[in-house]
Amino acid sequence: MEKRIPLPLFRITQDFQIVERSDQAEHTFQYTNDLLDIVDADSHDKLKAMLAHDVEQLDFELNLITKHSPLALYKAFIQKSGEEAFCLFVPIEEQYQLVQNQLTDMQNRLNDTNFQLFEKKEKFSKMVDRSNELSGPYIELSDNLGLLPVFGDLSEEKLVAIKDNVFKRAYVSQPERVLIDFTGVGNIQEEGVRELKDLILVFEQMGIHVVMIGLSPRHALHLKPYRNELQIDFAHSAKIAIKKWLIAEYL
Amino acid sequence: MQKTTETFVDALLKGDHAASLRIVQNQREHHSRFTIYNELITPAMHEIGMLWQQNKITVADEHLATAVCDFVLSQTEYDLVQHSDFQETTPKAMFFTVQDEYHYLGLKMVSILFREKDWNVKYYQSNLSIDHVMEQVETWKPAVIGLSFALAYRIEALTAYLKKFSELDYEPEILVGGRLMHQYDFSSIGPPNTTFIENLNELQTWFNKDKTIRRDDSDGKANTSSVI
Numbered sequence: 001m002e003k004r005i006p007l008p009l010f011r012i013t014q015d016f017q018i019v020e021r022s023d024q025a026e027h028t029f030q031y032t033n034d035l036l037d038i039v040d041a042d043s044h045d046k047l048k049a050m051l052a053h054d055v056e057q058l059d060f061e062l063n064l065i066t067k068h069s070p071l072a073l074y075k076a077f078i079q080k081s082g083e084e085a086f087c088l089f090v091p092i093e094e095q096y097q098l099v100q101n102q103l104t105d106m107q108n109r110l111n112d113t114n115f116q117l118f119e120k121k122e123k124f125s126k127m128v129d130r131s132n133e134l135s136g137p138y139i140e141l142s143d144n145l146g147l148l149p150v151f152g153d154l155s156e157e158k159l160v161a162i163k164d165n166v167f168k169r170a171y172v173s174q175p176e177r178v179l180i181d182f183t184g185v186g187n188i189q190e191e192g193v194r195e196l197k198d199l200i201l202v203f204e205q206m207g208i209h210v211v212m213i214g215l216s217p218r219h220a221l222h223l224k225p226y227r228n229e230l231q232i233d234f235a236h237s238a239k240i241a242i243k244k245w246l247i248a249e250y251l
Numbered sequence: 252m253q254k255t256t257e258t259f260v261d262a263l264l265k266g267d268h269a270a271s272l273r274i275v276q277n278q279r280e281h282h283s284r285f286t287i288y289n290e291l292i293t294p295a296m297h298e299i300g301m302l303w304q305q306n307k308i309t310v311a312d313e314h315l316a317t318a319v320c321d322f323v324l325s326q327t328e329y330d331l332v333q334h335s336d337f338q339e340t341t342p343k344a345m346f347f348t349v350q351d352e353y354h355y356l357g358l359k360m361v362s363i364l365f366r367e368k369d370w371n372v373k374y375y376q377s378n379l380s381i382d383h384v385m386e387q388v389e390t391w392k393p394a395v396i397g398l399s400f401a402l403a404y405r406i407e408a409l410t411a412y413l414k415k416f417s418e419l420d421y422e423p424e425i426l427v428g429g430r431l432m433h434q435y436d437f438s439s440i441g442p443p444n445t446t447f448i449e450n451l452n453e454l455q456t457w458f459n460k461d462k463t464i465r466r467d468d469s470d471g472k473a474n475t476s477s478v479i
Contacts, residue, residue, distance in 0.1 A: 041403055046304045060306040071402060073310055092310075100314050100353065107318050108376060111325045118329050 008089045010035060028066050038065050056080045136162030138169040145245050146175040151184040154192035159199060178203055179241050183214030188222045197226050204231055213241045252290045259295045263316035271323050284327060284367055288360040289451040320356055328363045345393040347375040347384055349408050354401035357428055361397055361454060385415055399428040417442040
């Protein structure tokens, strides 16, 4: 057997007794006659099972105990030759360790970021809900007139959020009319319009007449398809509507 | 869950985060975290260890599977975030892996199960030195300190930790977990209130016992309660 090969090489018997070893093997591992002494306890079964295979050549990973480390990963190349076998061990631990450390670091960072994002998302969605609730206050102008100014983009979520409060307040004050003011509304989403239609229908069923005010041409275009099914009035602005219904009431 | 375990192992080894997560989320609809950890994730990781023994996969494959599994575990923890407002009275538990020990999934599952039971939990997966751990313990004073080890040669490190814990000026409960628990007799090392936990079923037993003691706690000393 060539002893100067630059890797640990052992010639062993069937029961793992070392017959011969390379210089590098002597250099890397504690001197012992039993190969199992330098194999990690958890790798014993694997080594035995592998050698029991009916093949002449095989390679597999094995944890070994070196002079420097109690656990080092090696790739074992085995060549069987009659009653004996040659075992060549090539270290792979270092490259793995480096990559593993990096992987662990990245994983940790990703988890932290995920977690923070999740928390921020939770917080943000609560803020959006709250902001939606506050975007449609019901204001009692007089016994007969209520005002519902809507702020921001008109979305389904927003109308769902304001509906509860608005219906409750309208039911308590029982006005003849509600002015829904669109002056503060930005974009209108299609789902938002459907939800608005439902809101108006509920008002109608409660016997409350709905007047839409402050509609921009863009808003009007969105509402046009529902114009005929809904019993609503339109007024240019809050000023006109108030003059018409509120001031008239006190004259 | 046998069939699911096979599919899960497959997804982990492929490094398929999405598929792995989907499997666990589907199971989560019908099963508790405990059941999923005990009957899906743990057997899956054991199976992966076996595949290495059989030379069917490499250590690199194992590491990838561990990373994906870690990701999935983190996801199962997210819906507990809302419970993070702790009061002073909430019992505290701290978990960490022994230095240079990379088998951390078991400990992570344990830490999540503690959080699920409304404990105030700190979990350190990073490679903390023993001094750093002791500093944390002394300032935060957790009622439970949990650590795990899986590598036989790290037993000296474990002994060092346990010795340090017995020198503390208060008596935290120590939980030591790991698959090697049955191979050694640890009774001589560590403070008297050390429990060695080999698997999640034993953890469950510990939880049940802990519940009884804590019920008594509110009335006075442990096991003195007349209320049954």
